[in-house]
Amino acid sequence: MATLEDFTVKEKPQWCPGCGDYAINMAIKNALAEVGAEPHDTVIVSGVGCSGKMPHYLRSYGFESLHGRVIPPASGIKLANHELNVIGVGGDGDGYGIGMGHFIHIMRRNYDLTYIVHDNQVYGLTTGQTAPTSQRGMKTKSTPYGNIEDPVHPLPIALTMGATYVARGFAGDMKHLTGLIAGAVKHKGFALIDVLQPCVTFNKLNTYQYWQQRCYKLEEQGHDTSSHEKALEKANEDWKTNYEKIPIGLFYKENKPTYESELPQLKTPLVKHETKPVGLEEAMDEFI
Amino acid sequence: MEFTWIIGAEAGAGSMVTGRTLAKVFARGGYHVIGYPEYPSLIRGGHNTYQIRVSDREIHSPVKKNDVVVALNRDGIIFHRDFMNKGGVLIYDSEIDAAGIKMPEGVSVFPVPLKQIIEQNGLDPRMANTVTVGMSLGLLGYPMEDFFKLLDKEFSRKSKEIVDLNIRAAKAGFDYVKNNFKGHFAIKFKPMKSDGKKIVIGGNEAFALGAVAGGAKFFSAYPMTPASSVLHYLAEKERDFNIVVKQTEDELAAVEYAIGASYAGVRAATATSGGGFSLMAESLGLSALSETPVVVFLAQRPGPSTCMPTWTEQGDLRFALHASQGEFLRVLLAPGTVDEEFYLGAEAFNFAEKYQIPVIVLSDKFLSESHFSTREFEPGKVKIERGGIEAKPKALKPMERFGRYKLTRSGISPRTFPGTPNGMHVATSYEHREDSFSCENFEMRVDMVDKRARKQKLLEKEIPLPKVYGKKDAHISIICWGSQMLPALDALPILEAKGIHANVIHFSYLYPLPKKIRALLKSAKNTIMIENNSTAQFAGMLKEFLSFRPNVLALKYDGRQFFPDEVADAVEEASKNKFRRKVMRVVDRGEYEYYNPALYAEVK
Numbered sequence: 001m002a003t004l005e006d007f008t009v010k011e012k013p014q015w016c017p018g019c020g021d022y023a024i025n026m027a028i029k030n031a032l033a034e035v036g037a038e039p040h041d042t043v044i045v046s047g048v049g050c051s052g053k054m055p056h057y058l059r060s061y062g063f064e065s066l067h068g069r070v071i072p073p074a075s076g077i078k079l080a081n082h083e084l085n086v087i088g089v090g091g092d093g094d095g096y097g098i099g100m101g102h103f104i105h106i107m108r109r110n111y112d113l114t115y116i117v118h119d120n121q122v123y124g125l126t127t128g129q130t131a132p133t134s135q136r137g138m139k140t141k142s143t144p145y146g147n148i149e150d151p152v153h154p155l156p157i158a159l160t161m162g163a164t165y166v167a168r169g170f171a172g173d174m175k176h177l178t179g180l181i182a183g184a185v186k187h188k189g190f191a192l193i194d195v196l197q198p199c200v201t202f203n204k205l206n207t208y209q210y211w212q213q214r215c216y217k218l219e220e221q222g223h224d225t226s227s228h229e230k231a232l233e234k235a236n237e238d239w240k241t242n243y244e245k246i247p248i249g250l251f252y253k254e255n256k257p258t259y260e261s262e263l264p265q266l267k268t269p270l271v272k273h274e275t276k277p278v279g280l281e282e283a284m285d286e287f288i
Numbered sequence: 289m290e291f292t293w294i295i296g297a298e299a300g301a302g303s304m305v306t307g308r309t310l311a312k313v314f315a316r317g318g319y320h321v322i323g324y325p326e327y328p329s330l331i332r333g334g335h336n337t338y339q340i341r342v343s344d345r346e347i348h349s350p351v352k353k354n355d356v357v358v359a360l361n362r363d364g365i366i367f368h369r370d371f372m373n374k375g376g377v378l379i380y381d382s383e384i385d386a387a388g389i390k391m392p393e394g395v396s397v398f399p400v401p402l403k404q405i406i407e408q409n410g411l412d413p414r415m416a417n418t419v420t421v422g423m424s425l426g427l428l429g430y431p432m433e434d435f436f437k438l439l440d441k442e443f444s445r446k447s448k449e450i451v452d453l454n455i456r457a458a459k460a461g462f463d464y465v466k467n468n469f470k471g472h473f474a475i476k477f478k479p480m481k482s483d484g485k486k487i488v489i490g491g492n493e494a495f496a497l498g499a500v501a502g503g504a505k506f507f508s509a510y511p512m513t514p515a516s517s518v519l520h521y522l523a524e525k526e527r528d529f530n531i532v533v534k535q536t537e538d539e540l541a542a543v544e545y546a547i548g549a550s551y552a553g554v555r556a557a558t559a560t561s562g563g564g565f566s567l568m569a570e571s572l573g574l575s576a577l578s579e580t581p582v583v584v585f586l587a588q589r590p591g592p593s594t595c596m597p598t599w600t601e602q603g604d605l606r607f608a609l610h611a612s613q614g615e616f617l618r619v620l621l622a623p624g625t626v627d628e629e630f631y632l633g634a635e636a637f638n639f640a641e642k643y644q645i646p647v648i649v650l651s652d653k654f655l656s657e658s659h660f661s662t663r664e665f666e667p668g669k670v671k672i673e674r675g676g677i678e679a680k681p682k683a684l685k686p687m688e689r690f691g692r693y694k695l696t697r698s699g700i701s702p703r704t705f706p707g708t709p710n711g712m713h714v715a716t717s718y719e720h721r722e723d724s725f726s727c728e729n730f731e732m733r734v735d736m737v738d739k740r741a742r743k744q745k746l747l748e749k750e751i752p753l754p755k756v757y758g759k760k761d762a763h764i765s766i767i768c769w770g771s772q773m774l775p776a777l778d779a780l781p782i783l784e785a786k787g788i789h790a791n792v793i794h795f796s797y798l799y800p801l802p803k804k805i806r807a808l809l810k811s812a813k814n815t816i817m818i819e820n821n822s823t824a825q826f827a828g829m830l831k832e833f834l835s836f837r838p839n840v841l842a843l844k845y846d847g848r849q850f851f852p853d854e855v856a857d858a859v860e861e862a863s864k865n866k867f868r869r870k871v872m873r874v875v876d877r878g879e880y881e882y883y884n885p886a887l888y889a890e891v892k
Contacts, residue, residue, distance in 0.1 A: 005686065006686075008687060009687055009689075010687045010688075011725060038709075039712050040706070040707060040708060040709045040710070040711060040712055041706070041707055042706075043552075043706045045548075048717070053726070055714045055716070056714055056716075056724075056725055056726055059687065059689070059712055060712055061706040061711070061712050061713065061714075062712075062713070062714035062715070062716070062724075063548065063551055063578075063714065063715045063716075064578075064714055064715070064716040064717050064718055064726075065544065065574060065717060066544075066570055066571065066574050066717055068540075069540065069541075069544045069571070069574075071541075072536065072540065072541040072542075072544030072545050072548065073544045073545070073547055073548030073551065074548060075534075075541075075545055075548065076506070076508065076544065076545035076546060076547065076548025076549040076550075076551075076552070076556070077548040077549065077551060077552040077706065079506065079532050079534065079545070079549060080505070080506055080532075080548070080549035080550075080552035080553060080554045080556070081552045081553065081705075081706060081707060083707065084552070084706050084707060101537050101538060101540075101541075102537060102540075102541055104537075105536075105537040105541075263532060264527060265526065265527060265530050265531065265532055266532070270505050270506060270531075270532055270549070270554050271552060271553040271554055271705065271707070273505060273530060273554075275503045275672055275674070276503070276672075277500045277501050277502075277503060277529065277667060278528075278529060278530050279500075279525065279528035279529045279530070280497060280500060280501055280529075280667045281667070282528065283497065283500075283525055283528065283529070284487060284497065284664050284665060287312075287487035287488055287489045287493070288312070288315070288316065288484060288485070288486065288487055288488075288664075
């Protein structure tokens with residue numbers, strides 16, 4: 001069985017010192033080892049941004065796609081070989097901005113894959129512009145007079161769109177995050193983990209301290225993860241309390257057939273089908 | 289023997305399905321058949337047509353003039369009356385107020401009481417199409433057995449009752465003509481000897497079958513005319529073919545699903561038209577840099593932007609050649625027939641996988657949506673060559689990655705699929721080292737650019753010379769690419785009858801263009817190039833890559849393909865001008881408009 005070392009690469013990650021991405025990287029590796037995944041049966045799919053570098057800092061198969069395009073190739077990979085652990089990794093700009101269309105639609109489909117969003121409320125790699133999750137009033141390079149847009153609320157969206165595993169983690173609590181990721185990988189269906197991830201260079205508002213003061217764990221409050229209604233209530237708590245109370249942990253979990261399981265063609269993974277085509281002769285007769 | 293028939297009706301009247309069924313009747317009778325739809329971008333209203341051309345000799349393209357016109361609406365009379373052969377018959381629904389419409393001369397005008405026939409026979413009003421097919425077969429004296437069999441095949445899924453009603457409708461039409469047609473119609477023919485193995489198929493369906501024959505297991509797309517029927521057809525057959533077909537939220541996703549599936553180890557494709565292809569542009573570069581094969585089927589229509597969505601053009605060639613930032617190798621293919629849609633469609637996957645590159649197959653509305661009779665394709669002739677895949681790579685050291693982008697002499701590096709032990713690497717949009725780790729080292733950057741470019745040398749060896757149709761040493765050569773070969777081939781006998789001997793040089797492999805092609809082009813004596821665009825895009829490529837310039841250019845970009853007589857006329861004019869350099873522009877002038885028929889249907 002693979003250990004943490006098996007998921008480790010030689011190269012040291014090149015994120016800013018103190019970046020929340022280190023903890024996410026570590027949490028993914030720990031979670032993979034914990035659930036008994038093998039590096040060769042795992043694919044990390046990323047887009048572009050600081051989070052986009054993730055596949056290179058983790059020893060497994062990886063697919064570094066384009067900005068905003070994490071979910072589509074991850075979906076294609078899963079449909080071609082549903083025996084793989086497929087984990088999408090993206091930023092809030094990637095997933096809730098340029099890639100928002102894909103985010104909404106994947107949740108209608110319930111593919112068995114995990115999607116981890118590094119939610120740092122700012123565009124980091126492009127050196128500090130406003131992001132879809134930037135709070136009102138936040139000053140950035142593109143909103144020098146303060147942001148006058150309301151932020152995207154990913155968790156209520158996920159719950160409304162039918163995601164079957166909805167969680168929020170905090171990069172300042174790696175152990176807790178590891179548990180959420182392990183649970184997501186084991187979950188049969190689409191799992192979203194929105195990770196509050198401080199950008200130490202460009203976000204001076206949402207710091208480690210900011211989150212630490214406000215976050216509390218749902219499981220410590222006896223939250224019922226089978227209740228969609230309660231989940232939705234908790235998912236709206238952050239903005240409704242003007243970010244005074246921010247729940248983290250697993251909001252909602254539901255067992256529902258995966259998209260793959262509803263396709264009779266996928267009794268065996270597509271990659272294991274014979275290369276030789278079937279059904280052509282019969283199909284051609286229909287044109288006579 | 290030759291016969292041309294057209295049915296014109298409002299959109300939504302079902303004339304396309306009926307027309308296609310009739311095309312199959314003649315193919316079963318051993319004839320060569322072309323089925324050609326024209327329609328506006330409307331669900332109801334406007335004007336739709338379906339033309340069938342039948343011949344006992346090989347034909348390739350629709351023509352402008354018809355022997356029988358079936359008009360189910362007023363526009364049908366006005367639009368098609370001027371495009372009739374002498375001795376033809378104009379059948380129209382007598383419910384149409386035809387008062388004041390100037391009827392064509394030299395043809396029999398035959399109003400038929402469709403409503404009455406339908407009521408008397410207890411039929412559904414939607415069966416008017418079937419009645420008129422019965423009438424048309426009646427005019428020809430063509431036996432109805434094959435038509436009945438096809439109606440059974442078409443409607444038996446619905447119910448026995450619908451089959452019976454349609455057969456009754458066809459008989460009613462046939463009998464009505466026998467008892468009431470007093471005009472003259474000289475074209476009579478019967479089924480020939482046939483082995484019953486002739487299919488009638490559209491370009492999109494032929495490509496879809498070719499993709500499956502080529503081992504494609506995954507297809508993702510977003511609907512867009514005129515590519516949508518690839519999606520419709522494969523979606524209908526996905527369980528029979530044991531493949532996965534996915535309609536995605538947009539074209540950005542469609543192409544990336546395919547690239548993802550391809551990375552995971554299956555042959556994958558997407559299909560779109562120009563607008564969707566624009567959205568896919570960035571991902572072509574992802575395919576190229578990550579060296580993940582993908583096949584993109586691009587059914588062209590007029591542009592730029594939404595333009596004229598249901599018509600045809602060859603305007604996206606340069607875009608396909610250059611789409612996406614940066615410099616990278618790609619293959620452009622352009623089938624000229626439904627057979628090439630099938631065989632080249634299959635071969636596209638070999639190019640994609642062996643060279644780990646994006647391959648673009650260019651079709652257009654004309655070839656994609658028209659129907660052609662041909663022999664059943666032979667899947668057994670398709671070779672599947674997947675290129676270098678390592679199923680059992682040697683053991684990696686701890687923390688080591690697989691050398692996915694190894695700098696090889698051919699430029700082609702070994703591939704591994706997820707799930708393969710010791711094959712771990714990152715397929716990446718970032719420049720990288722041999723082990724796939726991101727890298728901005730200047731020397732490595734150059735090594736990687738050169739490695740990817742080097743693949744072209746091997747690839748070019750696999751690109752065949754353009755095909756020459758007709759005599760090799762003809763005095764005149766018509767050069768064309770993709771679908772425009774079809775009218776060009778039909779222009780040859782027209783020219784021959786005038787004592788002008790020409791051949792056709794046809795390109796279906798558009799890029800890369802290896803130097804070896806140059807000699808063939810240089811040996812052509814007098815050349816005229818026909819293109820379905822306004823800027824002679826392929827002529828530009830021939831000049832750029834092969835330093836070749838045709839004498840005369842004939843360009844058509846009004847939304848339709850060339851018709852055979854237009855090609856013949858252009859060649860004749862070029863010939864009269866002794867092939868002095870010239871650009872000719874071909875336009876179907878002042879005919880009519882299907883989108884706003886009322887504007888053009890004023891009685892003259």
